[in-house]
Amino acid sequence: MNQPSIPSSGLRGPADHDIRDQIIAAANEHFSQYGYAKTTVSDLAKAIGFSKAYIYKFFDSKQAIGEAICTHCLAEITSAVEQAINVEGISPTERFRRLVKTLVSTGVNLFFNERKLYDIAAFSASEHWLSSQVYDAKIKSFVLQIVREGREAGEFERKTPLDETVESIHFALRPFVNPLLLQYSLDFVEEAPALTANLILRSLMP
Amino acid sequence: MNQPSIPSSGLRGPADHDIRDQIIAAANEHFSQYGYAKTTVSDLAKAIGFSKAYIYKFFDSKQAIGEAICTHCLAEITSAVEQAINVEGISPTERFRRLVKTLVSTGVNLFFNERKLYDIAAFSASEHWLSSQVYDAKIKSFVLQIVREGREAGEFERKTPLDETVESIHFALRPFVNPLLLQYSLDFVEEAPALTANLILRSLMP
Numbered sequence: 001m002n003q004p005s006i007p008s009s010g011l012r013g014p015a016d017h018d019i020r021d022q023i024i025a026a027a028n029e030h031f032s033q034y035g036y037a038k039t040t041v042s043d044l045a046k047a048i049g050f051s052k053a054y055i056y057k058f059f060d061s062k063q064a065i066g067e068a069i070c071t072h073c074l075a076e077i078t079s080a081v082e083q084a085i086n087v088e089g090i091s092p093t094e095r096f097r098r099l100v101k102t103l104v105s106t107g108v109n110l111f112f113n114e115r116k117l118y119d120i121a122a123f124s125a126s127e128h129w130l131s132s133q134v135y136d137a138k139i140k141s142f143v144l145q146i147v148r149e150g151r152e153a154g155e156f157e158r159k160t161p162l163d164e165t166v167e168s169i170h171f172a173l174r175p176f177v178n179p180l181l182l183q184y185s186l187d188f189v190e191e192a193p194a195l196t197a198n199l200i201l202r203s204l205m206p
Numbered sequence: 207m208n209q210p211s212i213p214s215s216g217l218r219g220p221a222d223h224d225i226r227d228q229i230i231a232a233a234n235e236h237f238s239q240y241g242y243a244k245t246t247v248s249d250l251a252k253a254i255g256f257s258k259a260y261i262y263k264f265f266d267s268k269q270a271i272g273e274a275i276c277t278h279c280l281a282e283i284t285s286a287v288e289q290a291i292n293v294e295g296i297s298p299t300e301r302f303r304r305l306v307k308t309l310v311s312t313g314v315n316l317f318f319n320e321r322k323l324y325d326i327a328a329f330s331a332s333e334h335w336l337s338s339q340v341y342d343a344k345i346k347s348f349v350l351q352i353v354r355e356g357r358e359a360g361e362f363e364r365k366t367p368l369d370e371t372v373e374s375i376h377f378a379l380r381p382f383v384n385p386l387l388l389q390y391s392l393d394f395v396e397e398a399p400a401l402t403a404n405l406i407l408r409s410l411m412p
Binding site for chain 1 (some may be wrong): 249331332364366370371373374376377378381384386387390391394397398401402404405406408409410411
């Protein structure tokens with residue numbers, strides 16, 4: 001067993017970072033093969049070749065490891081969305097279309113094409129882990145940004161309270177945002193994103 | 207064991223109807239206690255006091271019994287919706303609001319407050335049973351009826367192809383229509399129906 005020494009102080013150096021990443025990568029691999037629910041920290045420890053106690057120096061619980069994996073995975077989606085929408089010279093309407101399209105394609109790809117992450121993401125969503133809450137808030141902030149910009153540009157209506165508009169759009173996007181719902185929307189991922197984006201954009205017309 | 211005689215001809219009289227209903231009622235009771243998946247036709251037969259062979263004279267399979275239960279349950283929802291929207295003198299806008307509200311309240315009540323029917327309805331939805339398809343088609347026909355009426359009255363816009371409008375609204379209502387999605391929307395049943403109805407109605411504005 002290969003167990004690097006841990007600094008006795010509370011401070012963690014870059015080496016600790018590497019070990020955390022190593023545990024996360026191995027856990028990710030293990031979860032994807034055996035499922036998150038069925039895997040214990042002991043299983044993980046055995047598979048990685050660390051002691052259970054050693055893993056607990058870096059993570060408080062199995063959930064903490066799951067959270068780290070989930071945070072990473074959901075950040076991949078939000079950064080793909082960010083990249084797609086933050087392009088100079090496109091209209092708020094086009095930005096919104098890209099938001100929906102990228103959300104769906106990245107989500108489907110990450111959660112279902114490899115099926116690696118669905119398990120953990122589903123846990124995160126159903127048990128309202130922080131990673132899910134952060135993801136949800138991030139998507140909502142993208143919606144807010146686009147709606148605000150569209151209103152300022154005169155492209156979207158301004159009669160409805162901004163909060164209500166954002167809240168209702170955020171809810172309308174749930175079947176694409178939340179992996180638990182997305183699993184039942186897979187038959188619709190070809191047509192529904194464009195249909196939904198169009199419906200929402202019609203609701204935003206001045 | 208109480209086994210009424212079966213007419214030897216293929217024709218079924220009213221007595222057969224009663225027996226079918228008796229089997230359905232008993233199965234419903236049994237499924238709600240032990241779950242649809244775990245119950246076999248043998249379990250059912252024992253519980254009802256009929257022979258398995260006798261049950262098979264009335265239903266081809268366990269699924270056929272489940273279908274009958276589901277059809278009945280989903281018909282309760284559609285008839286509640288029908289009653290709520292087919293009121294003289296209300297506008298298409300008001301009709302649409304009632305459609306959404308009644309869908310959610312009746313669905314939540316039937317599927318979750320007693321939790322009796324969720325199991326079977328979830329099976330029906332995930333395996334695309336005929337009962338689910340009929341239910342889905344019925345909801346869509348309500349949407350079509352209201353949109354068409356609103357267009358004729360000049361209350362709704364007419365630029366978008368009717369098919370697209372209906373399809374996109376039908377999809378937007380899925381989190382309330384489909385029990386598999388509804389189970390993950392229970393935290394939202396207070397506010398989301400009105401928010402969603404408002405968003406859709408804004409999208410319909412001329």
